[in-house]
Amino acid sequence: MQTTDQPVASGWISRLLNWMGFTNQPTIKVYHGYGQGEQLMIHGHVFKLSPLPRKKYRKSVIHNTLALLRLFVVKPMAGIEVTLEWGNETLYCKSGTDGFFSFNWKDKPPLHCGWNRVVIKAWKHQEAIAEAVGTVFVPHETQYGFISDIDDTFLISHSSNLRKRLFVLFTENARSRQPFEDAVKHYQLLACSNTVPDAPNPFFFVSSSEWNLYDYILEFTIVNQMPKGVFLLNQLKLFSQLLKTGQNNHKTKFTRIARILETFPRQRFVLLGDSSQHDPYIYEAVVNHFPRQIHAVYIRDITAKNQQNVKDVLYKIEAAGVSCCFFKHSSEAIMHSRKIGLISEKQATAEFHDN
Missing domain, CATH: 3.40.50 (Rossmann fold)
Incomplete structure (x- = not known):
């Protein structure tokens, strides 16, 4: 019975959390990266509980307050292996105690100026548990x-x-x-x-x-x-x-x-x-x-x-x-x-x- 009930209970909890504006699925949050050939970097967090993206914006104090509160309801995943795919290269790092990860690497110029797409994955027991797409900004040679x-x-x-x-x-x-x-x-x-x-x-x-x-x-x-x-x-x-x-x-x-x-x-x-x-x-x-x-x-x-x-x-x-x-x-x-x-x-x- 425990084996049968567990997925049902888990599904019910997930649906309730989704209704409240959260997800309990492993999630990677990637922030805009930047750099040039000698130094490229991108950061992010891995969460086991995090708010879902806001879809509706209302002129309501209650809705705005709840939406703001949700942004601080997070549970980071520490010690998770994270990979980044850049061209034909795969980079590795681990998330810190607050779920934060950071990639720093070099590449040979010339690089494509503008916003470059990267794929980032989180792994547990050699299985990918989350995936996200990020962008790395390589500026033009401006003054x-x-x-x-x-x-x-x-x-x-x-x-x-x-x-x-x-x-x-x-x-x-x-x-x-x-x-x-x-x-x-x-x-x-x-x-x-x-x-x-x-x-x-x-x-x-x-x-x-x-x-x-x-x-x-x-x-x-x-x-x-x-x-x-x-x-x-x-x-x-x-x-x-x-x-x-x-x-x-x-x-x-x-x-x-x-x-x-x-x-x-x-x-x-x-x-x-x-x-x-x-x-x-x-x-x-x-x-x-x-x-x-x-x-x-x-x-x-x-x-x-x-x-x-x-x-x-x-x-x-x-x-x-x-x-x-x-x-x-x-x-x-x-x-x-x-x-x-x-x-x-x-x-x-x-x-x-x-x-």
Whole structure:
């Protein structure tokens, strides 16, 4: 009887979980990878319980709250063998205690620029238990690259106020959240800075938000037509840590930015952030360590209490020969980008006619 009842019970539990928006089937979550011949990388998680992708977006506080809560109901699979198929090569690694896995490898150039498809599988007892398709971004050889924070840099988030931040997270969704006025226009113009639409500048979105919010943030950028880019978020949080969302150790942000700069040593980068948390100080450290690679720094003025401290930091960055813009409105940032040549006169003229 036990042998007969077990699959029935398991099927009933699976259907109940599916109805609640979860799956208890082994699942691989793959995040956008990036690199060039000397260094390619892609990351992901393996879960034994995880939320299903959201299909319906409603203007309902209850539905938005439940959808947000689901993102933190996860059970990682530790010590699972994971493989990646790249061309004729198969790479191997194991998931960590939080289910996280990371592949780092080299290939011989020239590589196909743009988004390259990879197949990733999870194995248990020499049997594939899950499979997912990921993409690795190989940028074109453009003059500039852009590294941007997310919360309160282009996405209105109230990061400096935990109560407001959680209220927005719980009551809104990825399609109802709002970007700052003209922020999307600025980023779209930067994507084509000194290049052509077929070979856009690479964008990297580096945030203290957790990997739990990956789909949420990705959906926001797609809906708002932000430049397609690579996301480098922070360590996964479990449901018991939900109220600490966005409150991670910001030191890892410098490490993630440094890894990008080391991967693309021939490109000059522009850093975009805000004054609500640690961005000015992290970017100052980045300029000190990579002075030849940083072309400009943009900081959105979010909190009045930090204004003077941020101005002092930006003064030091400018003294190192890096152009800075401390702005409240993205229209000011666009003007600055025109002034220093990040936005060409041709782009500015096209923008004027579009408006």
